[in-house]
Amino acid sequence: MTKHALSTRLWHWLNVICVVTLFMSGLTISNAHRYLYWGDWGFSPSMAWYAVPRFPNWMTIPGRYNLAVARDWHILMAWPFAVGLLFMWVAMLANRHFQRDITTTRDEWRPKAIWKDIVEHLKLNFEHAGGKYNFLQKLAYGTVLGVFLPMMIFTGISISPGMEPSFGWLVDLLGGRQSARSLHFIFAWLLFAFFVVHLVLVLLSGPIGQIRSMITGGKTHEA
């Protein structure tokens, strides 16, 4: 395991706070209208492609149904989340963390290599690659940093009626306002799935050491 850069560690914990608060206040917003639609409009259960279950109070911010307070939290945390992600991308490109540790090589995409990586994961052996991260890790981090997190911002902007006069093309690209809203919910749950897998893998691969290295940076091992 090589050292985590200070920028990575700072962003990681800031992002945990933002994402968890955004997710939990988002569940309150979901409770406000539990139906998802495609296209530009939709307002009744008969038009919905999915009826979202109601989330209990312990999962939501605030701990009771209050759309105004949930929106306040969501709107507040959107700022450190978006600015933090931009900061992380700039830092990651500047310190070459992205090129060095996260971009994959053509060799890694060979079915045989991917299969081997999956098997090693199933054997709970996570230290089998030459680099900092193994292929599945690179794929997961690259997808989260490059697709899931930016999509939360783009779909979020698209739901905002005040932004649409200048970002109408973005709303069109996403298939309309209600499609953008559906995608906002879908990507939120994809991030939740990543969060669960990420936590499980931290627990399986020595949680104390992993958490410590994400706080202090960790040790550098010479290969």
Place this chain on the structure above:
Amino acid sequence: MKRRGFIAGLGALWVAGCNKVADSETGSKLLSAAQDWHQGAHRLLNNREALAPEYPRSAISPTFRGNGSTDPQNGDYPRHAAEGFANWQLEVRGLVETPMTYSLENIRKLPQRTQVTRHDCVEGWSAIGEWTGPQLSLLLDAAKLKPEAKFIVFRCADDYKGLRYYESIDLIDAYHPQTILAHQLNGEPLPIKNGAPYRMRIERQLGYKHAKYVTAIEAVASLEGIGDGKGGYWEDRSGYQWYGGI
């Protein structure tokens, strides 16, 4: 069950932490400051006059959902509804040189704007309708705003859950070309559930800003002393953001 209890505990802990922050003075200031940052960013990134999307007539949704008050029963409203709003009067008043009173007939004779736009409710649903009415700027210019005027307040006829509905916007949105006093929906007189005889269309903000059953348009220097001073029914009642563009 045990693991679920653990996750629920973590959730509750996070919720409690957020409540604590929200209850603190700095925390609550920060939460309400965030809407100003968004409004600032929206104003920075959008031209003041940039238009909300307008759709072809084929995009109009099959029905237009009514929300909040859908059939006011208080005061004179039921009588006016029975008369087809023939004696309904709209006042333009407050910080203006020439206060005005309009009948529905006067309003229909003014130059009209027709726009097919999308209505986005704060709860998350959307509907598309074709709205017709004079631009608010026309009414404000006819009455001549005094220089002290900073906000436009919409007074409404409906008591919703025992409180009189009202709303307010700043002059940038008041003078936006798509801000109209709509008296028609889809080419027909506005239905009662959608705000007959008039409702505001503030196209770059959420639905609760689009006041229905409008009786007066009032220019003011400050929102203090109106309702609870937060600028609108839902703002006072439930703490919704005054800026509804987010």
